[in-house]
Amino acid sequence: MKRLDDAISAAGCAAYVAYASSKDADFRYLTQFQVSDPLLYVKRLGEEPGLVVPQMEYARAAAEATAVPVTRAESGYLAYLDEDKEPWKALAHTAAALAGGPVLVPGTLPYRLGRLLEGYGEVVVDTGGAVGAMRAVKTSHELAAIRAAQQATAAAMDLGIAMIRRSSAQGGVLLLDGEVLTSERVKAAMHTYLMGQGCIARETIVACGEESAMPHRQGAGPLRPDEPIVIDLFPCDEATGYYADMSRTVVKGEPSPEIADMHRSVLEAQTLGKSLIRAGVPGADLHAAVVKHFDEQGYESGAQGFVHSLGHGVGLEVHEAPSLSPSGGPLAAGNVVTVEPGLYYAGIGGVRIEDMGAVTAGGFDCYTDYTRDLIL
Amino acid sequence: MKRLDDAISAAGCAAYVAYASSKDADFRYLTQFQVSDPLLYVKRLGEEPGLVVPQMEYARAAAEATAVPVTRAESGYLAYLDEDKEPWKALAHTAAALAGGPVLVPGTLPYRLGRLLEGYGEVVVDTGGAVGAMRAVKTSHELAAIRAAQQATAAAMDLGIAMIRRSSAQGGVLLLDGEVLTSERVKAAMHTYLMGQGCIARETIVACGEESAMPHRQGAGPLRPDEPIVIDLFPCDEATGYYADMSRTVVKGEPSPEIADMHRSVLEAQTLGKSLIRAGVPGADLHAAVVKHFDEQGYESGAQGFVHSLGHGVGLEVHEAPSLSPSGGPLAAGNVVTVEPGLYYAGIGGVRIEDMGAVTAGGFDCYTDYTRDLIL
Structure with a gap:
């Protein structure tokens, strides 16, 4: 995790944000969690990484994932969904709230999420591919x-x-x-x-x-x-x-x-x-x-x-x-x-x-x- | 393809641009091509879709894909790579050139590519999920x-x-x-x-x-x-x-x-x-x-x-x-x-x-x- 913190820090960001399933190798590497549907991953500088999961995945994620699971309710997502009326908007809202500042994102972050995140502050693309370099x-x-x-x-x-x-x-x-x-x-x-x-x-x-x-x-x-x-x-x-x-x-x-x-x-x-x-x-x-x-x-x-x-x-x-x-x-x-x-x-x-x-x-x-x- | 043309047209765009491998179900649906590494897909309004492939995949894509294969050399990618010195930049350059105007993209387009595409003109997110709706x-x-x-x-x-x-x-x-x-x-x-x-x-x-x-x-x-x-x-x-x-x-x-x-x-x-x-x-x-x-x-x-x-x-x-x-x-x-x-x-x-x-x-x-x- 130190190398990811280094990348967050070098980019002048508060957190690293990804949204992927375990089909994405970076996601699997970071979370050690197998899941078919994409989940929000937020790693704040110097803190344990968090993983936003549906209620039904909470117990399994607690047992299997190397990131700390947070339910969608706890993360604020469900409240944001009520407020924003649109899952992608609520997702960006949640990510921005958990990150608490400028975010570093992988080049593969879904474009739709990246655009919505820009509404909350600076979004920096990890052009150096920090996680890929760790994996190599x-x-x-x-x-x-x-x-x-x-x-x-x-x-x-x-x-x-x-x-x-x-x-x-x-x-x-x-x-x-x-x-x-x-x-x-x-x-x-x-x-x-x-x-x-x-x-x-x-x-x-x-x-x-x-x-x-x-x-x-x-x-x-x-x-x-x-x-x-x-x-x-x-x-x-x-x-x-x-x-x-x-x-x-x-x-x-x-x-x-x-x-x-x-x-x-x-x-x-x-x-x-x-x-x-x-x-x-x-x-x-x-x-x-x-x-x-x-x-x-x-x-x-x-x-x-x-x-x-x-x-x-x-x-x-x-x-x-x-x-x-x-x-x-x-x-x-x-x-x-x-x-x-x-x-x-x-x-x-x-x-x-x-x-x-x-x-x-x-x-x-x-x-x-x-x-x-x-x-x- | 008519439904994709309808979406391109409704968004006021010239083309639909995706960049994915066949791990992405939309890509597999659109191309019927199995490939591990992501490829650039460009569908201009009213035209046959094109697929930019490495030389080594050309013959196979011609035999297997429902999109028309174009080698990286033919697409301009290799020349842009010489000019731009960076694969993602060359990719965006190629996509913009093939599209010839504003582009409609899936929400899952890599954020890095989307940001670079913005340098060439308007990028519209397909919030309606045209390909997902076709697949459903x-x-x-x-x-x-x-x-x-x-x-x-x-x-x-x-x-x-x-x-x-x-x-x-x-x-x-x-x-x-x-x-x-x-x-x-x-x-x-x-x-x-x-x-x-x-x-x-x-x-x-x-x-x-x-x-x-x-x-x-x-x-x-x-x-x-x-x-x-x-x-x-x-x-x-x-x-x-x-x-x-x-x-x-x-x-x-x-x-x-x-x-x-x-x-x-x-x-x-x-x-x-x-x-x-x-x-x-x-x-x-x-x-x-x-x-x-x-x-x-x-x-x-x-x-x-x-x-x-x-x-x-x-x-x-x-x-x-x-x-x-x-x-x-x-x-x-x-x-x-x-x-x-x-x-x-x-x-x-x-x-x-x-x-x-x-x-x-x-x-x-x-x-x-x-x-x-x-x-x-």
Whole structure:
């Protein structure tokens, strides 16, 4: 909380005000409270944070949240609602009263609330992203949660890849246990395994052939021999809220020479990227080193080839600070980042290899211990 | 799109501007595109909506989104970024250029973006919630998706309740197949079943005894005989994005007289609520009828007793318009709502029974066909 107080103080404000549900990672980080509907959070400088909750959530919030719950009645909200006749106006009224002075707000505060808050005094946008910066440097407790999620993810990846390895080619598609092996079957098996580990995976990618050339295409239908299959899994551990993130590319059979070359180059790029990571190195430099590597091997970066950034932070969001992209600033010890170079060409296919681990003072503590081999 | 054009036009604006990911239900509704990171959406009056996407998402967006994808380069964003040196500024610059005049924005637009947009012209908040209003009235296609999700949910509920029914009491806890039957075991079985149906359940409630008195307490540990067990399941169908929502309260053994009375009263309240639903009736009247019913039977509404609203809309969010609460306006045919009266007393426990269905011109098309019995 000291860093949030520092931000409030530096902005010349009396309090930090947010309005979000636990779908918002900043909110979950600040409150440790899981809730579907948005709640008002007010942290006055130097005081315990408060959370305005409906009566029905009071006892649960008292038991679960790290902020001090206040009912809507106690907060003044219900009286303001009588007076103002409009929930958003009453919300702004409540926030202003609890804050007691100029407010610092996250850039993501609902615009409607921000505009109404301006009627009560100065509203300063936290352009530095104080909570995001707090979240980017993980505690040992957070690192353990992320490492555990990544271990479950590697086991799920192994299960999916084993299905492809055990399959056989027939009539241009892969068969397993007498049935066509589809993207959906592999996803279902990985998801069911992960659920048993307390992790929920969504939007998982198992994309074969032409579909693999679109980096975020989820993929559907039969998997085919001799074509690249990109698998990208990024489940969330339900209990902790932390994500994992991992990708592999495999071929059952014989890859085209283009795919084999792309895979070799992506593998080298990943090894290079991981070798350069340590606290203090700008994410932009890591991205640039991989762009240079690809360029030297005749692969472009931009509209095709290496079309995304080298990596991103992972935590309560699957994409968060820091960024390993052209705009990425210096890494810090305790950051958790992916290293995921990829190459994508329409008509040929895609290759991506993604590991995740923690940045340390002297290097990279890779949490992903799993083969990067292409051919099954 | 006509209703969005009407809202743009009524506000005297040139375009509607949003910036969100598919975690935002309005965004998913408008674009039908699944994406983790926020994207800029600009709908000019009378024109096709546009979606500004990173290069790596272009091909996928062209294949999947109902808005027309434009790369960041094509949109001008990358040039503005060079000029403005700051992503949020470049984003506002891009939005203003694409809009070409005053903009209508959702109340949830990030405040930082809204403030920057003000530098380019008038920014009008859509206080009427045009997209939310569009979402509240479902098409037959949406109704079918929600009904299918609710059917899977009822089957999962049956599976969970069957585990409790098959259990036996020993030493103050329930045992099933030689092991203690816990909240976690029941949840895991229901979740695994739902996953096989393509549905992801999160924050499911299986709360026993004292925990059942907190309406949103998720519950943990051994389930016990003779105590109320509230089960509340609200999974999301991954493919369609639509939610279901259902609750039951059961007792293995002999409920206390208080719980038996509360259950009878809640059951009557639900039957009453469902019988009064039809297009045109205000949600507030339905809620008030149930408050009156409870009052007549000696149960209060407020800090304890009936502590929440009678129900809520369900769709791409588990809680959306319309509201069956003191502030709820008239229902419309095509709304999907829950009817979920409950009573909660610390020291005694909680009872909630929740069905979901569609509002029709003349009544309520209940999608939940499952026993409401208390005693197993």
